[in-house]
Amino acid sequence: MMEEVNEVSVLSVHGHSITVTEALKEGDALTFLIVSEKLSGTGEYPVDRTYEDFEWLQQHLFSQEAVPGIHGVIFPPLPAKAQVNASSKVLKQLGFLALGEWQPYCKALETFLRQVAAHSILSKNKAVEVFLTSSDPPGRQKVKKNIFNRLSQAVEEMRKESHKDVDEFFQTQRDHNLTLTVCSKTAAEKFLDVVLTEQKVAVACGHFSAALHLCVEPGEDPDKQAFSKTCVKLSEVFDSIKKNMMSVAENDISTLGVGLDLESRYQEAEKEMLFRRTCKLVELENARRNAEKAKPVKKAAMEEVKKATETEFKHICEVAKQEVHISSPLRVSSHLFRPAIALLGEEVGGVVSI
Amino acid sequence: MADTASDPPPERTDFHEVEDGKDLFPEPADAQESQPASLPAEDISTNSNGPKQDSLFDEDPEDLFAEATEEVSLDSPERDVLLSDGPSPAITPITPPTSVITPRIGHAHDDMFTHSSFDEIEEEEGGDSFDIHINVSDPEKVGDGMNAYMAYKVTTKTSLSLFKMKDFSVKRRFSDFLGLHSKLASKYLHIGYIVPPAPEKSLVGMTKVKVGKEDQSSNEFVEKRRSALERYLMRTVKHPILLKDPDVLQFLESSELPRAVSTQALSSAGLLRMVNKAADAVNKMTIKMNESDAWFEEKQQHFENLDVQLRKLHMSVESLVCHRKELSVNTAQFAKSTAMLGNSEDHTALSRALSQLAEVEEKMDQLHQDQANADFHLFSELLGDYVRLITAVKGVFDHRMKTWQKWQDSQMLLQKKREAEAKLQFTNKPDKLQQAKDEIKELEGKVQQGERDFEQISKTIRKEVSRFEKERVKDFKTTIIKYLESLVQTQQQMIKYWEAFLPEAKAIS
Numbered sequence: 123m124m125e126e127v128n129e130v131s132v133l134s135v136h137g138h139s140i141t142v143t144e145a146l147k148e149g150d151a152l153t154f155l156i157v158s159e160k161l162s163g164t165g166e167y168p169v170d171r172t173y174e175d176f177e178w179l180q181q182h183l184f185s186q187e188a189v190p191g192i193h194g195v196i197f198p199p200l201p202a203k204a205q206v207n208a209s210s211k212v213l214k215q216l217g218f219l220a221l222g223e224w225q226p227y228c229k230a231l232e233t234f235l236r237q238v239a240a241h242s243i244l245s246k247n248k249a250v251e252v253f254l255t256s257s258d259p260p261g262r263q264k265v266k267k268n269i270f271n272r273l274s275q276a277v278e279e280m281r282k283e284s285h286k287d288v289d290e291f292f293q294t295q296r297d298h299n300l301t302l303t304v305c306s307k308t309a310a311e312k313f314l315d316v317v318l319t320e321q322k323v324a325v326a327c328g329h330f331s332a333a334l335h336l337c338v339e340p341g342e343d344p345d346k347q348a349f350s351k352t353c354v355k356l357s358e359v360f361d362s363i364k365k366n367m368m369s370v371a372e373n374d375i376s377t378l379g380v381g382l383d384l385e386s387r388y389q390e391a392e393k394e395m396l397f398r399r400t401c402k403l404v405e406l407e408n409a410r411r412n413a414e415k416a417k418p419v420k421k422a423a424m425e426e427v428k429k430a431t432e433t434e435f436k437h438i439c440e441v442a443k444q445e446v447h448i449s450s451p452l453r454v455s456s457h458l459f460r461p462a463i464a465l466l467g468e469e470v471g472g473v474v475s476i
Numbered sequence: 477m478a479d480t481a482s483d484p485p486p487e488r489t490d491f492h493e494v495e496d497g498k499d500l501f502p503e504p505a506d507a508q509e510s511q512p513a514s515l516p517a518e519d520i521s522t523n524s525n526g527p528k529q530d531s532l533f534d535e536d537p538e539d540l541f542a543e544a545t546e547e548v549s550l551d552s553p554e555r556d557v558l559l560s561d562g563p564s565p566a567i568t569p570i571t572p573p574t575s576v577i578t579p580r581i582g583h584a585h586d587d588m589f590t591h592s593s594f595d596e597i598e599e600e601e602g603g604d605s606f607d608i609h610i611n612v613s614d615p616e617k618v619g620d621g622m623n624a625y626m627a628y629k630v631t632t633k634t635s636l637s638l639f640k641m642k643d644f645s646v647k648r649r650f651s652d653f654l655g656l657h658s659k660l661a662s663k664y665l666h667i668g669y670i671v672p673p674a675p676e677k678s679l680v681g682m683t684k685v686k687v688g689k690e691d692q693s694s695n696e697f698v699e700k701r702r703s704a705l706e707r708y709l710m711r712t713v714k715h716p717i718l719l720k721d722p723d724v725l726q727f728l729e730s731s732e733l734p735r736a737v738s739t740q741a742l743s744s745a746g747l748l749r750m751v752n753k754a755a756d757a758v759n760k761m762t763i764k765m766n767e768s769d770a771w772f773e774e775k776q777q778h779f780e781n782l783d784v785q786l787r788k789l790h791m792s793v794e795s796l797v798c799h800r801k802e803l804s805v806n807t808a809q810f811a812k813s814t815a816m817l818g819n820s821e822d823h824t825a826l827s828r829a830l831s832q833l834a835e836v837e838e839k840m841d842q843l844h845q846d847q848a849n850a851d852f853h854l855f856s857e858l859l860g861d862y863v864r865l866i867t868a869v870k871g872v873f874d875h876r877m878k879t880w881q882k883w884q885d886s887q888m889l890l891q892k893k894r895e896a897e898a899k900l901q902f903t904n905k906p907d908k909l910q911q912a913k914d915e916i917k918e919l920e921g922k923v924q925q926g927e928r929d930f931e932q933i934s935k936t937i938r939k940e941v942s943r944f945e946k947e948r949v950k951d952f953k954t955t956i957i958k959y960l961e962s963l964v965q966t967q968q969q970m971i972k973y974w975e976a977f978l979p980e981a982k983a984i985s
Contacts, residue, residue, distance in 0.1 A: 127607050163909075213936065258821065298820070301820040302817075302820050305813065305816045305817040305820050306817055308813040308816070308817075309813040309814055310819045312806065312809045312810040312812075312814075313810050313814045315806040315809070315810070316806045316807055317801045317811050319799060319806050320803060322799045322803075323796065323799045323800055323803055324983040326792065326795050326796040326799050327577065327796060329791060329792045329796075330789070330792040330796055333789045333791075333792045334789065336785055337785045337789065339778075339781070339784075341652070343888045345942075345945040345946060345948075346945075346951075348949045349948065349949050349952065352949070352952055352953055352956060355956075356956055394710070403692075429697075434905070439731070
């Protein structure tokens with residue numbers, strides 16, 4: 123069991139080899155089996171983690187106050203908590219990830235871990251190493267609250283969201299991101315609707331096929347026989363239509379569905395980062411104003427604060443710029459999109475061999 | 477009605493005419509109006525085998541062969557049964573008011589009943605193949621507000637000599653169709669013919685149309701109705717007897733048709749229908765028929781089963797249609813949102829291309845869903861039609877039961893009268909005795925008539941059922957083939973679209 127881990131370390135596994143192989147049900151909760159290849163090539167680290175462990179990791183990543191400009195990092199999004207008998211609200215929130223027997227969910231967790239491991243700043247946190255390699259479950263105490271927790275709760279901070287930026291680049295970025303967040307969320311939702319309806323159609327085809335089978339009548343009557351034969355044939359056709367529909371839906375989920383889901387969550391993460399930066403900007407402007415207006419007694423202190431804030435802000439902007447450029451959302455998710463769309467095409471082509 | 481007891485094969489046209497001694501053609505007076513006033517839809521009065529029958533019989537002055545009688549025109553095993561089951565020799569053509577002369581071409585080869593006279597008649601008809609095609613098209617809204625209605629153009633293309641022209645059309649409204657059906661039903665159902673049911677009324681649908689909403693659902697409704705009306709007419713004329721019915725001919729040909737007001741739901745006729753229906757339901761429960769003919773029992777069971785199966789099928793098809801519609805709606809929405817996503821992503825030209833393409837593809841998908849949906853409508857409508865047809869079939873069976881009941885009733889009455897007469901013999905009341913004897917004579921006639929009616933309706937039903945079964949198989953096969961063909965086409969289109977898209981997708985890295 124480890125306490126707050128703030129030391130810097132180097133990851134001893136290949137980031138791209140991290141795999142979430144399975145989700146096991148234990149009562150109401152899910153346990154995930156994770157395997158990562160050692161850098162040294164001498165084997166693997168298999169570990170099992172619960173969702174709380176993931177949260178632990180995330181908290182540690184959030185609370186790296188010592189790292190300059192940490193607020194400028196776009197944190198890889200962690201999917202919402204999954205439960206075995208989830209309520210409909212939770213299922214709705216999970217969207218695609220709730221489908222397909224947790225396969226997409228495992229994929230999402232896997233992507234999270236890989237992104238963390240690949241991140242130049244985040245991978246250096248010891249918590250990551252511990253998470254991926256330690257056979258003991260990492261500490262599960264609640265880490266102290268930090269700005270990240272407060273983010274979605276602060277109502278008065280919403281005002282700051284529309285605060286005009288000093289930097290044109292970031293202003294554009296913010297505007298752009300706002301649109302993208304909405305669009306990608308909508309697209310993901312609509313696609314979920316499509317996939318769910320595909321499944322419904324498949325089920326209905328199955329019912330029709332079964333009902334046709336009931337129409338088969340025994341008997342010598344040639345009319346009856348003709349009718350029965352027709353019914354059987356048609357029943358078979360619809361059975362295969364059903365199977366095809368189901369596999370189309372499955373593919374949709376595991377490719378475009380997951381891709382869109384990731385895209386929309388990523389946009390949210392970027393939005394939060396930009397918001398943190400904006401908050402800092404507001405803070406900085408306040409500090410400057412205070413420093414100007416301060417009475418000589420307080421002036422020195424205010425200047426200190428101002429300087430500190432300026433530095434912080436500078437760091438944030440530097441990190442943010444890098445983040446935005448390197449992990450431009452599309453490029454991150456396009457490697458998912460591409461196989462997504464391509465697979466979709468092939469799958470539908472394969473469907474036609476009725 | 478002359479009782480041509482010596483007439484084993486029941487179709488001797490000229491023979492019968494002569495015997496009858498009736499002058500066929502100038503009987504327009506009481507025959508013209510196709511409403512046999514004495515035959516309300518559901519109730520068969522016991523006097524119906526009297527003079528009223530004649531009027532029916534002479535109904536069709538323009539048809540040269542009006543007196544020709546019903547003829548077994550189907551090459552089904554039932555005919556053998558008919559030949560051998562030795563009904564009473566009094567199989568006279570009491571019932572069919574108009575008739576079919578010849579076997580349709582295609583059945584002629586194994587027609588054991590064809591006599592030389594029939595060959596002649598056949599040739600006189602011009603060696604018709606079944607060549608009539610009816611189109612219902614151009615729905616037009618006439619009038620405004622709640623009095624508005626849709627007028628449909630009914631076009632008939634035929635080479636049958638039955639019709640005056642080869643190609644003609646008239647305008648009809650929905651209540652005209654209902655009127656036609658009610659006339660046919662009142663004439664034929666009680667003697668065992670399966671009259672195809674007309675499409676159902678729909679208050680909701682029509683109100684929308686009347687109110688003038690020019691939207692998707694009311695267009696769909698009109699289209700559905702148009703197609704249903706077309707199918708209804710085609711089914712009706714496919715029936716050899718119904719085709720020759722003057723009402724049908726009038727419906728197809730004459731430009732003006734008297735408005736059929738009794739089809740309105742709330743009219744007195746409508747209420748009468750409802751009352752009759754209820755009475756029938758009660759009667760059905762109380763009639764216990766001694767079914768001497770296993771064929772009928774089996775067939776009835778068969779139709780019960782079929783009814784259940786078809787209803788189930790119908791339900792699953794409806795739900796499938798509904799889901800497909802939903803799918804196409806959702807696909808459309810997804811296409812829109814993808815388009816928006818594509819438009820907002822300007823990081824890379826490639827990513828924009830991706831989104832746009834995805835959107836195009838989804839639009840195609842939607843078109844295809846619509847197409848599949850329309851095809852399903854084919855199925856759904858077909859099944860709905862058959863569910864209603866089977867109701868008509870069951871109704872015909874019920875009529876047979878009623879006929880039997882009538883026969884039994886008159887037989888019992890006869891028995892009673894005979895007993896009463898026997899008693900009267902011992903008293904000394906000559907006039908009462910005479911009266912009793914007269915009544916008995918009358919009743920004996922009735923009993924015989926009842927028996928004949930029963931035999932006739934049984935025979936008719938057998939024929940009708942086998943014709944129905946054939947049609948059913950044919951109908952289903954055709955629809956299924958149509959559906960499968962269009963399905964294959966749709967899928968091939970889809971492959972093409974996705975294949976076109978694939979290289980674009982691959983180029984996105």
